Structure formats: structure tokens, C-alpha cells
Amino acid sequence: MTAAREIELKLDCDAADLAALNLHPLLPSTDERTIALRATYYDTDAGDLRAAGLSLRVRRETGPGGERVIQTVKAQAQGAGLFDRAEWEQAIAGPAPDRAALDDTPAGKVLERAGEPEIAARFSTVIERVMRPIRYGASAIAVTLDRGRIETPGGAVPVCEAELELTEGDPADLFALAQALVETVPLRLGALAKGERGEAALAGRLDRPSKAERVPLDPGADAGEAFTAVARACLRHLRLNEAVFLDTRDPEALHQIRVALRRLRSAFTLFRPLFAADPAAATLRDEIKRVTEPFGRARNLDVFLDETLAPEIERRPDEAGLHELRALLGAERERAATAVLAILDSAAWRGLIIDLVAWIEAGPWRRAAKTERSRPAEEFAAEVLERLRRRIKRRGRRLDRLEPEERHRVRIEAKKLRYGAEFFAGLYTEGKARRRHKAFVTALAALQDRLGALNDIATAHEIGADLVPPERRTADDFPDPAAALFSAGLVAADVEARARTLLEEAAQAHADLLEVRPFWR
Numbered sequence: 001m002t003a004a005r006e007i008e009l010k011l012d013c014d015a016a017d018l019a020a021l022n023l024h025p026l027l028p029s030t031d032e033r034t035i036a037l038r039a040t041y042y043d044t045d046a047g048d049l050r051a052a053g054l055s056l057r058v059r060r061e062t063g064p065g066g067e068r069v070i071q072t073v074k075a076q077a078q079g080a081g082l083f084d085r086a087e088w089e090q091a092i093a094g095p096a097p098d099r100a101a102l103d104d105t106p107a108g109k110v111l112e113r114a115g116e117p118e119i120a121a122r123f124s125t126v127i128e129r130v131m132r133p134i135r136y137g138a139s140a141i142a143v144t145l146d147r148g149r150i151e152t153p154g155g156a157v158p159v160c161e162a163e164l165e166l167t168e169g170d171p172a173d174l175f176a177l178a179q180a181l182v183e184t185v186p187l188r189l190g191a192l193a194k195g196e197r198g199e200a201a202l203a204g205r206l207d208r209p210s211k212a213e214r215v216p217l218d219p220g221a222d223a224g225e226a227f228t229a230v231a232r233a234c235l236r237h238l239r240l241n242e243a244v245f246l247d248t249r250d251p252e253a254l255h256q257i258r259v260a261l262r263r264l265r266s267a268f269t270l271f272r273p274l275f276a277a278d279p280a281a282a283t284l285r286d287e288i289k290r291v292t293e294p295f296g297r298a299r300n301l302d303v304f305l306d307e308t309l310a311p312e313i314e315r316r317p318d319e320a321g322l323h324e325l326r327a328l329l330g331a332e333r334e335r336a337a338t339a340v341l342a343i344l345d346s347a348a349w350r351g352l353i354i355d356l357v358a359w360i361e362a363g364p365w366r367r368a369a370k371t372e373r374s375r376p377a378e379e380f381a382a383e384v385l386e387r388l389r390r391r392i393k394r395r396g397r398r399l400d401r402l403e404p405e406e407r408h409r410v411r412i413e414a415k416k417l418r419y420g421a422e423f424f425a426g427l428y429t430e431g432k433a434r435r436r437h438k439a440f441v442t443a444l445a446a447l448q449d450r451l452g453a454l455n456d457i458a459t460a461h462e463i464g465a466d467l468v469p470p471e472r473r474t475a476d477d478f479p480d481p482a483a484a485l486f487s488a489g490l491v492a493a494d495v496e497a498r499a500r501t502l503l504e505e506a507a508q509a510h511a512d513l514l515e516v517r518p519f520w521r
Helices: 015-022 106-113 171-182 194-203 223-248 251-270 280-291 293-315 320-344 347-362 377-395 404-423 431-466 481-496 499-515
Strands: 004-012 033-044 054-063 066-075 082-091 119-136 139-152 155-168
Touching: 004 171, 015 139, 015 155, 033 194, 054 106, 066 106, 119 155, 119 171, 119 194, 139 171, 139 194, 155 171, 155 194, 171 347, 223 251, 223 320, 223 347, 223 377, 251 280, 251 293, 251 404, 280 293, 280 347, 293 320, 293 431, 377 404, 377 499, 404 431, 431 499
Parallel strands: none
Antiparallel strands: 004 082, 004 155, 033 054, 033 119, 054 066, 066 082, 119 139, 139 155
């Protein structure tokens, strides 16, 4: 059995949005088909297939042409929205998995290595699917509108999503259609396939923030393929946490959104030679920064309240001004979080994300002459990482005596180097290189931690300085602004007392990093 390639753009929505799409003038219902799908996902008790990045599904399809049962093995989806992954499918006789039919798939080999363990059902999906073939631009696109649920032992999870699959023509037409739809219907880039959503529901992870995942890189990849994998991973990280923040306002989800955005902007910087002839890269990078500027204030208030002020209140529970300060800044945090939600709920934001994925997958940079883009990723990575290390070495001399602005520049360079080391980790997985990578990232993290703590101190000063003066507040607004301002100064003095120790530790961490052998050499 040979693997087919499935390329589709997934868009999340709610039931009302799906109804709007069903009537959308860009999606005429000519040749529409409606089918009922009931699928069950399987794995071993030890999760052997999940560990290998595979899923196994048996699906009963009932439609105008009758009924059939299809067994499908899929490789794990990479990135968000655009799922370009291998799949192996075959018609089978009954509702249970056909073990013999798995022999020609990677799943069969995984099960063989595991000693042929039993496989059991994990969860099911029940979906009503509307399918419409349409023409858009010069291309043929299969539009799928899915509504239903994922059934797990812990309850049901609703499913409402649209999928656009390019069956013939130019990928740019696929993204142009998505951009046109997003202008009138509040669609969001999808981050999870149904199988992944079911696994997340089983594990209780759907409403939890998530950290960046390892970027899957083929050691033989070129620089262009490496950038695509990195950018997809950043968008996936962003969308997973965006969904959580929209539902829960969890501060950690906001933090991870900002991490994803910083990683994405760093990727644009690290891979800049690939985009020399494509000005859209700089435009998109700048637009990400502009649109998300308010995210920083919301995150800074979260850190100050939870990591700086809370310990101060614990040490001085009778200091009334600290409680006044918490109330004041708590209200500020709510306003800042509301501003973030307004951005995430805007059509401009949703459109920007679609613009990003369209440029990543079908932008002019992909059609440019193969120069930097076709270089081996490992060679490209070594050059980028070496340049960043030299910059940190030069700028970090006498780190404990640098002015705050200069120290901040070292912190930014260290962050880029850390992201680069994480992005390219998949190229260094063998023996000595893997051990060197781990040692290098550990040393780099120690430097980042100290520089980050120093940055938090600077932020604490800024928050105190930004407090509204007492004469501009009324008793109705805030009972004792003077006490809050006094306490803000007290907190700033306490955190500043840690600065000298942190500076010495940062200088030592910088020296330690330079002693560690770079893993890319």
C-alpha cells in the first residue's frame, strides 16, 4: 500500500459560523454531497502508535453511494491549519481494525516491534459532513463542512470546522479563498486534527496552556524546508494557546502566546537570507509586532502581580498599601487582558494569521531562485548559530558592568540563540551532537534566567512609575492611592536589592556558556 499526500487547510468555527459558510456565495452548493461519518480511533494500552507519531482510525461512511468502512493510518500532523502528512487507507470488511491490512503501513511495523500487543478503542467521532467541489481562481478546491462531536469516556467535545483541500491548481488560490471567507465569517486557523483533539480531550489538555513542541526536522532538509517546519510549529503553538486564553483568560496561555510570537519573529530574523527578494517578510514581521504590542503590558502585569507582588504580600501581610497596590494593578490587569481579547477577537487578527500561513506556504520567497533556500539546513544552521554566539560573546563582555540598555541587547541575542538552538535541534540527534546540544542549551538557559530576572526588576520599576498619581484619582476610583504608590516604591526597592547578586550570576553564566563547546561544530 502506498502513502497518499493529503494537503488541506483547516479552519475552526462555531455552529453559527458553519451555518453562515453553508450559505456563503463563494461556496455554491452545486454537486453537494452529505455523508454521515462514525469513526473510532485505536491504540495499544502503552500508546505505541501515539509514541511513533501515528494514529489508527476505522471509519464507517454512509452517503448517497451506500456504505463503506475505511481503515486509515495517519502520520502526526505538523503545524497549524495546513496539514501536509502521509496517510495509508484501505477499505476493510468490518467495524474492527484489520491487523493484516496494517502490515504494509508504518503502524504494522510499530506493532511488530512492540510484540503485537492488543489494540483497543480510545474514542469515537460522529460527524455530518457536507462536501462541495468548487472552482476558485484557476483551481479546483474541495470544501468540507463538518459538524458533530468527539465522544470520550469523560464526555463529548463539539466539532465545527471547515476544510479546504486543493485538488488541482495553485496553492495561492486555496489561501485566497480562505482570506476571502475570513473577511465575512469569523474563522480561525485550525490547530488540531480530530484525532489530536480526541487525545487532548482524553488527557484533559484541551483547556490547558501548552509549551512549544519540538520542531520535526529531517536531517537532510534544506534551509527552506527548515523554515517552513519552524514557522508551522510557531503557528501551532500560538493557536493552541490562543484557544485556551479565549476560553479561560489563563495568564500562562497569554505567556505562551507571546513566546510563540517571539519565536515566530525570531524565525523571520534567523532565516532572513531566504527572503532577500521578498519584502513581504519584513512587512509581516513588523505587523506581528505592531498588532501584539498590548500583549506585553498584560503579561508584565501578570508577572508583577503573581511573581513579584504576591511574595511581598506574603512577607508583609499587614502592610495595607501592598493590598491597595494589588487591587489597583488587578484592575489594570483586567483592562489589559480585555484589550488582548479584543485583538484576538478582531477580524484583522484572524486575517493576519491566514496571511501568515498563506505567505509561509505559497509566498513569493518560495518561487525565488534557489540560493540560500536550497542550502543544506545543517550548514545554514551552523552559520546562523555561530554568528549569534559571537555576538553574545562580544556584547556580553563585563556583563555585570553594562548599562541596562546594553544588557537588554545581550538578553535579546541570547533569546534568539536559544530559539535557534531549539529550532535546529532535530538536526543534531546522534550521540555526541545530542549531548553537546543538551549541555549548550542548559548553559544558555542559565544565562537567560538571570537576564530575565534582571528584566523583571526593570519592569517592576516601570510599572511603579506608570501608576497614576494620587491627585488624578478619586476616592471612588481607589481608596488610598498614596499608600499604593508608597508600596510600589517599597516593592521596587526590595527587588532592586537582588540586582547585584543577579548581575554577578549573569556574568558567571555568560562565562560558563562560552566554555561549553558549540554543538554545531
